[in-house]
Amino acid sequence: MTTAPGSPPPPGTRPFETYVRVRFHEIDGLGHVNNAAYLNYLEQAALDHAMFLGLDLERSRALGGVFLARKHEILFVRPSYLGDVLRVVTWVDTPTGARIHRNYRVYRERTPRASVPTAGSLIQMDSMPDDDAIVVQAMTEWVFVSSAGTPARIPAEIIDLFS
Numbered sequence: 001m002t003t004a005p006g007s008p009p010p011p012g013t014r015p016f017e018t019y020v021r022v023r024f025h026e027i028d029g030l031g032h033v034n035n036a037a038y039l040n041y042l043e044q045a046a047l048d049h050a051m052f053l054g055l056d057l058e059r060s061r062a063l064g065g066v067f068l069a070r071k072h073e074i075l076f077v078r079p080s081y082l083g084d085v086l087r088v089v090t091w092v093d094t095p096t097g098a099r100i101h102r103n104y105r106v107y108r109e110r111t112p113r114a115s116v117p118t119a120g121s122l123i124q125m126d127s128m129p130d131d132d133a134i135v136v137q138a139m140t141e142w143v144f145v146s147s148a149g150t151p152a153r154i155p156a157e158i159i160d161l162f163s
Contacts, residue, residue, distance in 0.1 A: 009103070015091040016049040018120035019109075022084045032079035038136050039072060042104050045088040046140065048120045053161045063155045064146055070099070071141040077134045078108075085109040086135060092162050098144045098151035106136040 009015050026037035050056070050067075060066050080086060086106050093101040110133060146152040 009091045013091045015089045016045070016052060016120055017087055017089045018045050018048045019117050020044070020086050020088060022080055022082055022086065024082060027082050032081055033084075035074070035076060038074060038076075038106065038138070041086065041088050041106060042072070042074075042090075042136075042138055042140060043069070045090045045104060045120070046102055046142075049090055050161075052120055055158060055161055060158070061147070063157055065144050065152050067100075067142040068145050069140050070143045072138065073140075074136060074138040076136055080106075080108050080135045095154045095159055097153055100142050100144075100154060102140045102142060104136070104138040104140075105134055106138075107133040108135050109133075 020041050022033055022037075026033050028034040050060075057066065085108070087109055088104060088106050090102055090104045093103065143151050144154045144158075
């Protein structure tokens with residue numbers, strides 16, 4: 001089942017969270033985070049989530065292929081600024097063949113942090129921040145591609161990792 005980009009995770013989902021502090025080179029001429037920087041945050045959160053679950057590039061290749069981004073949908077809700085700490089929350093939908101949709105919500109932390117956590121973690125649904133802190137809602141469609149470069153059904157072992 002595919003949800004609208006950034007829709008709340010369905011019951012039973014274990015979202016993953018990671019953090020980023022907005023850096024100077026990510027700011028545009030208007031003084032807020034450049035739209036392209038958010039794509040980097042989303043991709044890094046996806047990689048952090050997979051690696052947290054034990055799916056690094058080497059293991060993915062050993063299971064028959066790698067994931068490539070096919071499509072991104074990003075809704076910019078409100079700006080963020082230099083020094084803001086952003087909480088990136090992500091979860092995956094049920095895969096269909098070679099495709100899987102990954103959803104994201106990026107929140108601005110309300111209280112400043114002296115340091116940003118360096119490791120991500122799985123979270124409970126009841127620890128999701130309030131919607132009024134949302135900066136970005138997004139979805140990426142990922143396709144599992146074999147070593148031959150063609151789409152391939154996502155292996156059951158990978159599906160099990162994200163379940």
